[in-house]
Amino acid sequence: MSVFRLDKAHIDGLVNAGIQLSLIEVDEANDTGRMLLEQHYRSIGFLRDDESPPRYAVTIAPFLFHLVAILNLVACYEYQTCEGRGWGTSPAREWSRRLRDAALRRLPEAATQVTRIAGIEYLVYQTLPAWENTPWGITSLDEVPDIGDGEIVIPVIRRGxxxxxxxxxxxxxxxxxxxxxxxxxxxxxxxxxxxxxxxxxxxxxxxxxxxxxxxxxxxxxxxxxxxxxxxxxxxxxxxxxxxxxxxxxxxxxxxxxxxxxxx
Structure with missing residues (x-):
């Protein structure tokens, strides 16, 4: 998968997820989004070291996100941002880790197990519809699956x-x-x-x-x-x-x- 510049909506998605999972308060949203956006832009070379951080103002989603969709947003952000200098010790990496862990803690244990499909290993939540229905790099908050009734149905994994x-x-x-x-x-x-x-x-x-x-x-x-x-x-x-x-x-x-x- 090639690295590309994430849309502002993707950063909005992460920030909204952070509010939803109580990592941050609403009044911390803009600073958090600016931090995530700056790390991403510097990682892909869109923002040079001598340039000022980008402007950012959060857009608040009118609905709650599906937990599996949040995990997809985090995975995409980390993949598209991890190559830059300083990523390993950056606040963005630590914040992403905390967001992922917060979502995982709320999933059923069965959703975090490893399964094999056609000889390839996946985490079970990566096989669920909400993962597949979340674009890799969203361009609108409307593309994020909502929480629905909150129930996460784990398909029966057949083995024999x-x-x-x-x-x-x-x-x-x-x-x-x-x-x-x-x-x-x-x-x-x-x-x-x-x-x-x-x-x-x-x-x-x-x-x-x-x-x-x-x-x-x-x-x-x-x-x-x-x-x-x-x-x-x-x-x-x-x-x-x-x-x-x-x-x-x-x-x-x-x-x-x-x-x-x-x-």
């Missing part, structure tokens, strides 16, 4: 046991199903319930989609978990892994059928 897909020498007969596209899956549920904690190893991904197990006719079969109402039939593919948790999960060490064919 990764297993291999086994096919015969002729390949898959799934008619475009999972076994024709990927070589592994993640078992995330059994009979509609999450897998036991000991089997919660990895999150599903595009390369290893989620499957669920159903016990039918005296044995387990696996089906795509994200299409529970669709009818699937056997494709000639099976699931297995050498992981010792396999037999603990399904009760034996043999492969089980993967039903991923539709017609």
């Amino acid at each position: 046991l990764p297993v291999d897909i086994l096919t015969g020498p002729s390949g898959s007969f799934s008619n475009g199903g999972l076994s024709s596209r990927v070589r592994s899956v993640v078992i995330v549920e059994i009979e509609g319930e999450p897998v036991p904690e000991f089997a919660c190893i990895r999150e599903p991904s595009d390369d290893a989609p989620a499957v669920s197990l159903r016990f039918e006719y005296g044995r387990y079969v696996a089906r795509p978990a994200d299409e529970p109402d669709r009818w699937f039939m056997a494709s000639g593919a099976f699931l297995h892994t050498s992981d010792s948790r396999w037999s603990e999960l399904i009760g034996h060490s043999l492969p089980i059928p993967l039903h991923d064919r539709t017609e």
Whole structure:
């Protein structure tokens, strides 16, 4: 991501967030905004060392910000400002840290945990809609998501046991199903319930989609978990892994059928 000059609205957003989270009083807003703006301008070379600090007068937002949106504002400001001389010991850095910590303290603990999506680690709050809906570098306070009812809904992070897909020498007969596209899956549920904690190893991904197990006719079969109402039939593919948790999960060490064919 390239460094660019932040709009005054972004500084306004940080200052409003500071008022909202009781870091500053309203009568401190202009001085705080001027300090943040000066550090940013000097960092990107927009303001030389021999030039006076910029003029600044805060615009007060008529609504409260979503906590996750505040964290996005802080992350963007720090990224766009951290390259300048003196950033490490600057009041702007310390103020940004305090603002971030104040927002984090008000989040549910689950929102601050690490999750993996497609092999990349994120903090859970960075996957929430309010983060995605906050532009990287706002140009208007109206672009900041509001606090709404204050509830922060944390999506259920599915984890399960990764297993291999086994096919015969002729390949898959799934008619475009999972076994024709990927070589592994993640078992995330059994009979509609999450897998036991000991089997919660990895999150599903595009390369290893989620499957669920159903016990039918005296044995387990696996089906795509994200299409529970669709009818699937056997494709000639099976699931297995050498992981010792396999037999603990399904009760034996043999492969089980993967039903991923539709017609």
